[in-house]
Amino acid sequence: MELQNLNVVVIGAGVGGLAAAALLARKGAMVTVLEAQDYPGGCAATFAREGYRFDAGATIGCGFHDGGPMDMLGKELGIIWPVLPEAVAWQYRHNSLHLDLPPQRLGILERFPGSAPFWKEQADLAKLLWHLAEGGLSWPAKGARDLARLARKGIAGLPGSAYLLTFATKTVFEWLAFHGLDRDPDFVRFIDAQLLVSLQTTSRYANAVNAAIALDLPLSGAYRVQGGIGTIAELLAGAVEDYGGAVLYRKRVIRIDSVRRQVFGLETSDGSALAADFVLANLPPESLALLTGMENKPEVVISECKQWSAFILYLGMDPDLFSTLPTHHVQIVGARGELAEGNTIFVSFSPGDEPGRAPQGLCAVTISTHTRPEPWFQAQEKGRAVYQEMKRAFTEHLLGVLSEQFPQARDAIRSITAATPVTWERYTGRFQGLVGGYPQTSLFKVRGPATSFDNLFLVGDSIFPGQSLPGVVTGARRAIELLLQRNKKTVREQ
Numbered sequence: 237m238e239l240q241n242l243n244v245v246v247i248g249a250g251v252g253g254l255a256a257a258a259l260l261a262r263k264g265a266m267v268t269v270l271e272a273q274d275y276p277g278g279c280a281a282t283f284a285r286e287g288y289r290f291d292a293g294a295t296i297g298c299g300f301h302d303g304g305p306m307d308m309l310g311k312e313l314g315i316i317w318p319v320l321p322e323a324v325a326w327q328y329r330h331n332s333l334h335l336d337l338p339p340q341r342l343g344i345l346e347r348f349p350g351s352a353p354f355w356k357e358q359a360d361l362a363k364l365l366w367h368l369a370e371g372g373l374s375w376p377a378k379g380a381r382d383l384a385r386l387a388r389k390g391i392a393g394l395p396g397s398a399y400l401l402t403f404a405t406k407t408v409f410e411w412l413a414f415h416g417l418d419r420d421p422d423f424v425r426f427i428d429a430q431l432l433v434s435l436q437t438t439s440r441y442a443n444a445v446n447a448a449i450a451l452d453l454p455l456s457g458a459y460r461v462q463g464g465i466g467t468i469a470e471l472l473a474g475a476v477e478d479y480g481g482a483v484l485y486r487k488r489v490i491r492i493d494s495v496r497r498q499v500f501g502l503e504t505s506d507g508s509a510l511a512a513d514f515v516l517a518n519l520p521p522e523s524l525a526l527l528t529g530m531e532n533k534p535e536v537v538i539s540e541c542k543q544w545s546a547f548i549l550y551l552g553m554d555p556d557l558f559s560t561l562p563t564h565h566v567q568i569v570g571a572r573g574e575l576a577e578g579n580t581i582f583v584s585f586s587p588g589d590e591p592g593r594a595p596q597g598l599c600a601v602t603i604s605t606h607t608r609p610e611p612w613f614q615a616q617e618k619g620r621a622v623y624q625e626m627k628r629a630f631t632e633h634l635l636g637v638l639s640e641q642f643p644q645a646r647d648a649i650r651s652i653t654a655a656t657p658v659t660w661e662r663y664t665g666r667f668q669g670l671v672g673g674y675p676q677t678s679l680f681k682v683r684g685p686a687t688s689f690d691n692l693f694l695v696g697d698s699i700f701p702g703q704s705l706p707g708v709v710t711g712a713r714r715a716i717e718l719l720l721q722r723n724k725k726t727v728r729e730q
């Protein structure tokens with residue numbers, strides 16, 4: 237079908253769904269985005285509460301560097317992103333070890349001098365991967381054409397880089413062991429804490445190639461999004477409309493109608509029905525399965541590791557508490573316990589002088605930790621008192637870890653609200669509140685956009701390359717590529 241006559245419905249106005257919608261609308265397709273909430277952004281939304289504007293989940297803008305996925309997307313859509321580079325991406329703290337992560341590795345090399353060869357390899361690998369990702373990544377490859385394209389790009393991009401291929405099947409821990417770094421518990425803990433927030437798993441399971449890109453973030457640049465991270469989704473929603481598409485809010489899709497391998501329409505909770513030639517679902521596959529009434533079995537097993545949800549505190553605070561920090565983000569690994577479940581926290585605060593983010597003289601703070609969803613849903617089933625007690629205990633635990641590094645923290649708090657996996661499920665429609673995408677343990681066992689329906693594709697952080705703004709934008713390009721190929725094939729067959 238001519239692109240101009242192609243009726244595409246996107247379920248969900250997360251960054252992945254909106255990026256796909258805007259790019260397709262720009263190409264001329266008729267695009268409608270249906271969003272359950274009354275604001276866009278999903279995990280990367282900014283919401284208003286009692287005079288504050290809190291970032292719901294994501295807080296750091298990444299991929300905005302020259303040639304990065306967000307930079308390229310903005311240029312293509314004519315969006316000027318309101319982002320400012322952070323001098324230091326974030327500060328890492330564990331007991332007395334305080335490490336700033338600026339766009340150079342000087343501080344890390346000073347503290348861990350033996351790690352220099354590891355970082356050299358990481359930089360080479362990241363350079364090759366950024367080059368491969370330019371203009372979209374044809375992965376997981378669909379046939380010989382995609383593989384040949386990748387090989388051509390790789391050879392042209394970095395001659396002499398063939399040895400980097402050996403990393404494709406390595407874990408980060410094997411990579412560390414190769415350099416003798418596995419024997420330094422401080423270094424392994426530092427790397428594990430970085431991988432947990434970016435790849436949803438730690439060095440023993442994380443794939444080395446995925447890690448090379450994740451560990452590159454402080455170097456390629458972390459950005460502060462003015463007005464909160466949700467501004468990105470708001471601008472993308474504006475672009476969809478500028479290119480002739482529509483973004484409809486309070487439109488929760490409750491059913492997808494299909495015959496055999498073809499989807500033909502959708503129904504929303506307010507009783508509307510829409511026809512569609514193609515559907516892009518900005519949802520995890522488990523949530524999509526609930527809409528199609530069928531099990532959308534992934535083509536391959538994603539990972540042996542379980543996925544995470546998040547426990548988050550949204551606080552109004554006195555910004556003076558953080559006045560000595562060189563950045564707006566600090567990652568704290570507590571003195572005791574395994575990583576996650578409140579023992580590692582990521583703290584982000586709005587600048588005290590940013591208009592509209594907080595009442596005069598205060599700042600909006602987000603503190604997050606990884607948590608498994610099951611105990612939260614079990615607590616909810618046991619009744620309000622049990623659930624509230626669990627929430628209270630987690631809140632105390634997080635504030636305890638914050639106070640290890642900022643002893644005055646409790647005195648600086650003016651207001652506090654908590655979100656659990658139950659909250660995440662309610663506000664993002666993600667099954668069991670599973671956020672952050674899949675644990676990135678293998679390059680080969682990854683899910684692509686295809687589903688068991690010919691004209692229904694996934695976008696978002698449950699498909700390769702996974703979580704983060706640049707991640708879901710790269711995945712959205714792949715989904716569009718496959719959608720357009722499928723459309724061409726259908727036209728040829730008719």
Ligand SMILES: Cc1cc2nc3c(=O)[nH]c(=O)nc-3n(C[C@H](O)[C@H](O)[C@H](O)COP(=O)(O)OP(=O)(O)OC[C@H]3O[C@@H](n4cnc5c(N)ncnc54)[C@H](O)[C@@H]3O)c2cc1C
Nearest residue numbers: 248250252272278279293294295296489665696697704705
């Ligand atoms: C705590 C946390 C911190 C993070 N930190 C960062 C960070 O600092 N930087 C970074 O780049 N990334 C970060 N991420 C990851 C990033 O936020 C996500 O990977 C990304 O935003 C996911 O986008 P998505 O396209 O998958 O859509 P989602 O964000 O999942 O959005 C999906 C949208 O679909 C809507 N929806 C769901 N069901 C329906 C339905 N049935 N009908 C209609 N609409 C529906 C939802 O309301 C939602 O708006 C973080 C994530 C979390 C949870």
